[in-house]
Amino acid sequence: MGEFARLEVQDGVGTIRLDRPKMNALDFQVQDEIAALSVEASERDDIAAVVFYGGERVFAAGADIKEMADMTSQEMLARSKTLQGFTRAVAGIPKPTVSAITGFALGGGCELALATDVRFVADNAKLGQPEILLGIIPGAGGTQRLSRLVGPAKAKDIIFTGRFVDAQEALEIGLADRVLPAAQVYEAAVAWAKQFVGGPSLALRAIKESVDTGLEADLQTGLEIERVQFSALFATEDQKSGMKSFMENGPGKATFEGK
16 A cells, blocks of 8 residues: 555455546656555455556546656666556556546556556546657657557657547547546446456466567467467366366356466
């Protein structure tokens, strides 16, 4: 539990809730708290999936500019690994993750959302990477994750211009996975996360590792990653019970223990 970020757990779903008035600016302290909570959520057996949420008004409006304005290049070089570290920690959660985005998700806030598996977006939300307006570029993964998600041309347009992307465009280009009325975003994200409670957690982890690691490699290497992960699951109790249940009772009735 941090001062401005906290982990709440209910019915197998963890919510990492940002609460730094007024706009959830991601200063260094908040970044560190998110990283620590992501590690905790990764390690806890009572959490099957994780929702990231900034509240009804705003997801996260970016980094704290006042904190960075007077930093030297050397000072930022020393801090930059930690800056990327908090989104790496989010991306490294070996469980399904979803961002519930209301209001603004800009700069570091957008980069936080990009580090989750999927993004549920309010119909009045705005996303973007406006760092160019400050004379800098995204530094917490935006140039890399956005281009992998929406393609290099669209990513460059968004980052070159610093413009805000509305919910409908975000859905069209793949930056958003679902658009809903603002009042329904968090509940929908939690409902999505709940479907993994009691699921085969080792297989879910293998899916995430296969997709994420495979995207960094060529096709043949990705296929080898998949092959190894697939074979390894035959050493799990979940595979045995899942296939036995299928043969005896049909699909969708297995009980998994995460072993």
